[in-house]
Amino acid sequence: MLIDTHAHVNFVVYKGDGDEVVKRTLAEDVWLINVGAQEDTSRRAVEYAQRYPAGVFAAVGLHPIHLRAEHTEAHIDEYETVEFSSRVEKFDYDEYKKLAQEPKVVAIGEVGLDYYRIKNNESGIMEKQKEVFKKQIELAIDLQLPLIIHCRNAHADILEILNSYFMIHNSKIKGVIHSFSGRWSQAQEYLEMGFYLGFNGIITFARDYDRVVREMPLTRLLLETDCPYLTPIPFRGKRNEPSYVKYVAQRVAELRNITFEEVAEVTTRNARELFKI
Numbered sequence: 001m002l003i004d005t006h007a008h009v010n011f012v013v014y015k016g017d018g019d020e021v022v023k024r025t026l027a028e029d030v031w032l033i034n035v036g037a038q039e040d041t042s043r044r045a046v047e048y049a050q051r052y053p054a055g056v057f058a059a060v061g062l063h064p065i066h067l068r069a070e071h072t073e074a075h076i077d078e079y080e081t082v083e084f085s086s087r088v089e090k091f092d093y094d095e096y097k098k099l100a101q102e103p104k105v106v107a108i109g110e111v112g113l114d115y116y117r118i119k120n121n122e123s124g125i126m127e128k129q130k131e132v133f134k135k136q137i138e139l140a141i142d143l144q145l146p147l148i149i150h151c152r153n154a155h156a157d158i159l160e161i162l163n164s165y166f167m168i169h170n171s172k173i174k175g176v177i178h179s180f181s182g183r184w185s186q187a188q189e190y191l192e193m194g195f196y197l198g199f200n201g202i203i204t205f206a207r208d209y210d211r212v213v214r215e216m217p218l219t220r221l222l223l224e225t226d227c228p229y230l231t232p233i234p235f236r237g238k239r240n241e242p243s244y245v246k247y248v249a250q251r252v253a254e255l256r257n258i259t260f261e262e263v264a265e266v267t268t269r270n271a272r273e274l275f276k277i
């Protein structure tokens with residue numbers, strides 16, 4: 001079996017057929033964690049999880065791109081741009097805390113920093129993002145849940161913030177750097193703090209992270225799709241879905257020169273340990 005540790009079947013693009021997608025996923029012996037980006041998508045992630053007796057989990061959190069108003073090309077990374085206007089939301093600690101205490105919620109996420117296309121720190125948006133990121137780290141510590149961290153062009157600040165909490169809370173702060181996009185040296189810093197690194201379809205069509213995938217401990221690697229985005233080869237150009245996590249697993253196996261079964265076994269164990277599922 002495999003676990004897609006970062007899916008968004010809770011997003012509106014699956015409105016018509018989300019449950020079919022989930023059933024197809026479970027039928028392939030793949031579990032999934034739907035990750036929220038705002039309060040409504042977090043709530044929908046919880047609802048999905050509660051509709052299924054097994055194999056579907058939720059993460060709740062406020063994504064940094066939803067802290068500023070402008071129309072933006074967004075999410076993802078340098079490989080893919082999606083046009084959408086982000087709805088601004090203020091972080092309400094108590095609301096998210098309530099949501100995070102629902103059954104089947106296994107993480108706080110996605111949270112983090114996203115400095116893509118921020119010019120001259122317009123209206124203090126970087127400070128705003130840091131402030132909300134810190135509040136959500138505190139929520140994760142409060143509830144003893146792992147973090148699912150989004151980072152775009154902001155590894156230095158993320159590392160600094162995580163380090164400051166790590167010095168006080170040590171192994172009580174844990175999580176995954178989802179869709180890891182840093183350098184090898186940054187990967188090592190996250191690994192030293194006990195964090196996991198998540199990889200998705202990007203590794204099937206770009207070579208940037210081959211070294212990290214090859215050299216990091218397999219016991220810290222998580223598989224994800226980030227669906228509907230970042231569809232792996234051989235389905236580039238189509239909508240992504242959780243069952244395609246198998247193509248990510250296959251690529252990890254190739255890069256490390258080990259079997260698919262070994263990748264499946266170790267990464268599934270990693271996910272079950274981190275998210276306590």
Ligand SMILES: [Zn+2]
Pocket residue numbers: 006008035110226
């Ligand atoms: Zn995501």
